[in-house]
Each structure stands twice: as structure tokens, then as C-alpha cells.
Amino acid sequence: MALFANEQELIYRLQSRDEAAMAVFYRQYGKLLYPVILRIVGQRPSAEDVLQDSMLKIWRSFASYDASKGHLFSWALRVCRNTAIDHVRDRRVQASRRTQTLDDSAAGRQAAPSSFSPEHVGVREFADRLRPEYRRLINLLYFDGLTQAEAAEALQMPLGTVKTHSRQAIRELVALLR
Secondary structure: OOOOOOHHHHHHHHHOOOHHHHHHHHHHHHHHHHHHHHHHHOOHHHHHHHHHHHHHHHHHOHHHOOHHHOOHHHHHHHHHHHHHHHHHHHHHHHHHHOOOOHHHHHHHOOOOOOOOOHHHOOHHHHHOOOOHHHHHHHHHHHHOOOOHHHHHHHHOOOHHHHHHHHHHHHHHHHHHHO
């Protein structure tokens, strides 16, 4: 499968429900989206499942993508981030409903594997090039999985400012990724 001449052609083909275009989209964007998902969910098998779920959501809802409201990568990143956060929240709800043995609860508190680092893929490297205030916000929103309201509270900023800064930071990230 050949790569498309530009993002506009890829968007057009995805809007036309071209499965080959979705395969290209998955190859091009999946490797950038996976580290963000992994950082939020903390486990490789879960991150792989969330990536698959996200790609399915992107495929099914691509008609809702509006290029005038943002870049394709930004839209896909939001879908993946929201799916990952939903997965973590759902996992927490399920965990709170069942009785855990001491062994299970100790295992649930283990840190993510130290063998993986987002720098291997380069996403963190791009985020590190942002202005400090944007970098901190992106770290909270996309790598730590906080909602905008939670980030606003953590940064002691108005929610509107967090929303504005996150949009500006994503624009800068997209520019750096090109």
C-alpha cells in the first residue's frame, strides 16, 4: 500500500471509507498514538487493546472529523486519549466492585514497566520542545491522563485558560511533527 501524497489525500480517502487508507493511517499514526495511550493505561496489553478500540472509533466516526476545527493528528489524539481515560476509569470502577486479595491489590499498585520510554518513539522529545507552560500542560493531559478540569486544578488555572493553552500546545506539536 502506497503512502498518500499528503494528509489531505489521506483525509479524503478516509472520508470515502477506503480501507487501504485506514491501514496507512494506522501505520503512520498508530506508532505516535500508542505511547500516549500506554502512558495513560500503564500496561502494554491494555494499551494495545485501547489503540485497537481507538482505531475502530476513528474508522466508525470519521465522518465527524472536521478539518476546520483541527488537524487529523490532534483529532485522533483526542479520540485515543479519551478512550484510554475511559478504559482506566472503567477499570477502576470494576476494581472497586470486587473484593481483592492482598496479592491482587499489591500488583495493581506496581509502576508501569521501566523498559518502555516514550522517548523511543519520539513523542516525548517533541513535547519537550514546547514552551515550559505548554509542556507541563501536555504532560498532565496526555501523558498523565488528567482531564482539563483536573489539570486546571493541578495548575491552579482557570479552565478556559487550560483549554486555550492545550489547543495552542497541540497546534505547536502538530507543527513540530511535520
